[in-house]
Amino acid sequence: MSKGRFGVHGGQYMPETLMNAVIELEEAYEHxxxxxxFQKELEDLLNNYAGRPSRxxxxxxxxxxxxxxxxxxxxxxxxxxxxxKINNVLGQxxxxxxxxxxxxxAETGAGQHGVATATAAALMDMECEVYMGKEDIxxxxxxxxxxxxxxxxxxxVSSGTGTLKDAVSExxxxxxxxxxxxxxxxxxxxxxxxxxxxVRDFQAVISKEIKEQCLEAEGKLPDAVLACVGGGSNxxxxxxxxxxxxxxxxxxxxxxxxxxxxxxxxxxxxTGRLGIFHGMKSYFCQDEYGQIAPVYSISxxxxxxxxxxxxxxxxxxxxxxxxxxxxDEAVDAFEYLSRMEGIIPAIESAHAVSYAMKxxxxxxxxxxxxxxxxxxxxxxxAAIARYRGEDIHE
Amino acid sequence: MNKIRKAFEKGKAFIPFITCGDPSxxxxxxxxxxxxxxxxxxxxxxxxxxxxxxEGPVIQSANVRALSGGVTTDKIFDxxxxxxxxxxxxxxxxxxxxxxxxxxxDRFIRKAAELGMDGIILPDLPYEEKAEFDPICKQYDVAxxxxxxxxxxxxxxMIGKDASGFVYCVSSLGVTGVRTGITTDIxxxxxxxxxxxxxxCAVGFGISTPEQAKKMAEQADGVxxxxxxxKLCAQYGEECVPHVRAYVKSMKDAIR
Numbered sequence: 001m002s003k004g005r006f007g008v009h010g011g012q013y014m015p016e017t018l019m020n021a022v023i024e025l026e027e028a029y030e031h032x033x034x035x036x037x038f039q040k041e042l043e044d045l046l047n048n049y050a051g052r053p054s055r056x057x058x059x060x061x062x063x064x065x066x067x068x069x070x071x072x073x074x075x076x077x078x079x080x081x082x083x084x085k086i087n088n089v090l091g092q093x094x095x096x097x098x099x100x101x102x103x104x105x106a107e108t109g110a111g112q113h114g115v116a117t118a119t120a121a122a123l124m125d126m127e128c129e130v131y132m133g134k135e136d137i138x139x140x141x142x143x144x145x146x147x148x149x150x151x152x153x154x155x156x157v158s159s160g161t162g163t164l165k166d167a168v169s170e171x172x173x174x175x176x177x178x179x180x181x182x183x184x185x186x187x188x189x190x191x192x193x194x195x196x197x198x199v200r201d202f203q204a205v206i207s208k209e210i211k212e213q214c215l216e217a218e219g220k221l222p223d224a225v226l227a228c229v230g231g232g233s234n235x236x237x238x239x240x241x242x243x244x245x246x247x248x249x250x251x252x253x254x255x256x257x258x259x260x261x262x263x264x265x266x267x268x269x270x271t272g273r274l275g276i277f278h279g280m281k282s283y284f285c286q287d288e289y290g291q292i293a294p295v296y297s298i299s300x301x302x303x304x305x306x307x308x309x310x311x312x313x314x315x316x317x318x319x320x321x322x323x324x325x326x327x328d329e330a331v332d333a334f335e336y337l338s339r340m341e342g343i344i345p346a347i348e349s350a351h352a353v354s355y356a357m358k359x360x361x362x363x364x365x366x367x368x369x370x371x372x373x374x375x376x377x378x379x380x381x382a383a384i385a386r387y388r389g390e391d392i393h394e
Numbered sequence: 395m396n397k398i399r400k401a402f403e404k405g406k407a408f409i410p411f412i413t414c415g416d417p418s419x420x421x422x423x424x425x426x427x428x429x430x431x432x433x434x435x436x437x438x439x440x441x442x443x444x445x446x447x448x449e450g451p452v453i454q455s456a457n458v459r460a461l462s463g464g465v466t467t468d469k470i471f472d473x474x475x476x477x478x479x480x481x482x483x484x485x486x487x488x489x490x491x492x493x494x495x496x497x498x499x500d501r502f503i504r505k506a507a508e509l510g511m512d513g514i515i516l517p518d519l520p521y522e523e524k525a526e527f528d529p530i531c532k533q534y535d536v537a538x539x540x541x542x543x544x545x546x547x548x549x550x551x552m553i554g555k556d557a558s559g560f561v562y563c564v565s566s567l568g569v570t571g572v573r574t575g576i577t578t579d580i581x582x583x584x585x586x587x588x589x590x591x592x593x594x595c596a597v598g599f600g601i602s603t604p605e606q607a608k609k610m611a612e613q614a615d616g617v618x619x620x621x622x623x624x625k626l627c628a629q630y631g632e633e634c635v636p637h638v639r640a641y642v643k644s645m646k647d648a649i650r
C-alpha cells in the first residue's frame with residue numbers, strides 16, 4: 001500500500017509531473033512540523049493575527065428552546081477572515097515560504113478558502129492566484145471582491161459544472177504548468193498525500209481547544225461534536241482530538257441539496273461509492289461508469305462530489321456518523337441561529353446547526369453538544385434572501 | 395506477444411490520440427482505419443472522463459462532447475470489437491484511474507485484453523500507485539504504460555526499470571495541448587530510461603507541426619499527437635476523417 005493511507009482510502013493518484021512536488025512537500029512538512037521555531041511562528045500568527053483561540057460559547061437560548069442537551073458553539077466564525085480556513089492557510093503559506101516558494105495558488109468554493117489564502121499571501125508577501133467556479137463567482141461576489149482587494153488574481157473556471165470540483169481540477173492543472181516556485185494551498189483534507197494529513201494537522205487546533213474549553217466549562221468531554229462536511233476540513237479539525245475518546249459521538253453533516261433521492265445532492269457518504277479522483281481514493285458521487293456526478297448544494301463550500309479519505313475511513317470503521325441535511329433544512333437553521341442567538345452562521349455551518357436542532361431534543365439535559373460554526377454567514381445573505389424570494393443588492 | 399513492440403519496429407512510430415465518441419463512435423471507428431492507412435503505428439483511444447485533470451481545453455471539450463453524446467465504457471468496448479475484426483494495429487486506451495476502478499479493475503482489464511487492446515495509459519496513476527492495476531495488467535498481458543515528466547529527474551530510473559509497453563515522455567510542464575516551443579531535453583530523459591531498460595520511448599504533449607514531430611523523433615522512438623487531431627475532430631465534426639487522414643500522413647512523413 002502506498003503512502004498516506006487511511007484504511008483503503010487516500011494515496012497519491014497524481015500526474016507524474018507533480019510527484020516530486022508532493023514528495024518535496026511531504027519532506028518539508030515532516031521537517032517543519034517538528035521544528036519548534038516553525039511551530040512558535042505559526043502559533044504566534046494563529047493567536048495574534050487570526051485571533052485564536054476561538055471561543056466555545058454556550059448557546060443558552062437555543063438550548064432552552066430545543067429543551068434537550070446543552071449546546072455549545074465553537075466560534076470559528078470569529079477567526080480573522082471569518083472561517084476556520086485561516087488555520088490551514090497560515091500553516092501552509094508559512095510552510096511554502098520556508099520551502100522558498102514565492103507564489104501560491106488555491107481553489108475555492110464559497111470563497112472562504114480563497115479569501116484566507118489571499119490574506120495569508122498578502123501578509124507573507126507571496127504572489128497569489130485563486131481558481132473559482134464560474135457558478136460560485138456569481139454566488140459569492142463579495143468574496144471575489146475581497147480576494148482582489150487583497151491583491152490576488154481570481155480566475156473564473158467554466159469547465160464542468162463551474163463549481164468547487166472544477167476549481168480543484170483547474171488548480172491542479174495550473175500546478176503542473178508551474179511547479180518550481182509555486183505551492184498549491186489545498187483547502188480541504190483531500191487530494192493526494194500529504195495534503196489530507198497536513199490540512200488535518202493544521203485544523204486539529206479546533207478539537208484541541210474544544211476539549212480544553214469543554215473540560216473547563218462542563219468538567220467533562222462533550223457527548224457529541226457536530227460539523228458540516230464537504231471535503232471535510234472543519235469537521236476533521238473538530239473531530240481529530242476526540243477520535244480516541246469513544247464516548248464522544250462525531251457527526252458529520254453532508255449537504256443533501258434538494259434531497260438524497262434526487263440528482264441534485266452533494267451527500268457523498270449517502271449517495272457515493274468508492275472511487276479514485278483528485279489524487280485520492282475515497283467515496284465519490286459518480287455514475288455506474290465512474291463519471292463524476294455534477295453535484296448540487298445551496299452551499300458553495302459543500303458542493304463537492306467527494307469526501308476526504310480520513311472521513312471515509314472514520315465512516316468505514318464506524319467511528320464517525322455522516323448525516324444528510326437538505327437545502328431547506330440548512331436555510332431554516334441559518335435563520336434560526338440568527339434569531340435565536342444573534343449569530344449568522346455560514347450556510348455550510350448551518351447544515352450542522354440543523355442536525356443539532358434534531359438531535360438536541362432527543363438527548364438528556366446534562367448532555368453536551370458542540371457545533372462547529374466553521375464560518376460566518378455574511379457572505380450568504382444575498383443568496384439566502386434570493387432563496388426566500390427577496391432580491392437584495394450586495 | 396504484446397503488439398506494442400511491433401509499432402516501434404519500422405522506424406520512428408507515429409502515435410495519434412483520439413477521444414472515443416467525438417463526434418461519434420462511428421466516426422471514431424472510421425478514424426482508426428484512416429489513421430492506420432495514412433501511417434499511424436499505434437493508436438491511443440481516449441475513454442472520456444468527466445473531469446480530465448491532465449488535459450488542456452481542447453481534449454477537455456472533446457470529453458464533454460463524447461459524454462454528452464452518450465458514450466460509455468461498454469459502448470467503446472463494442473466499438474473495439476468491431477475494429478478488431480478489421481485490423482490488428484496496436485492500440486492502447488488512455489483514460490483516468492476511476493474509469494477502470496469503477497468498472498472493476500479485473501473486469502475492465504480482462505475485457506480489454508480479450509478485445510485485443512495492447513495497453514492502458516493512466517495519467518493520474520504514478521509509479522507509487524501502480525500496484526492498483528499493474529499485477530492485473532501483467533496477468534492479462536496488457537501493458538500499463540508509465541509516464542515520465544520533465545520534473546521526474548531521479549525518478550526516471552525507478553520508473554523506467556519497471557515500465558512495460560513503452561515509456562510515455564511528457565515533453566513539457568502543464569496539461570495536454572498545442573505548444574509553440576518545447577524546450578525540455580527529451581534526449582536526456584530517454585537516455586536515462588535506456589540505461590535501465592531497452593524499451594521504446596515516445597514523446598507527447600504539445601506536438602502539433604511536422605517540424606516539431608521531426609525534431610522530437612530525433613530524440614525518441616515515437617511521437618504522440620493528441621490535441622492537434624482532436625482540434626480537427628472539433629472543427630470538422632462528422633466530416634473530420636479526410637482531414638485527420640491527411641494530417642496523420644503529413645506527420646508520419648515528417649518523422650520517417
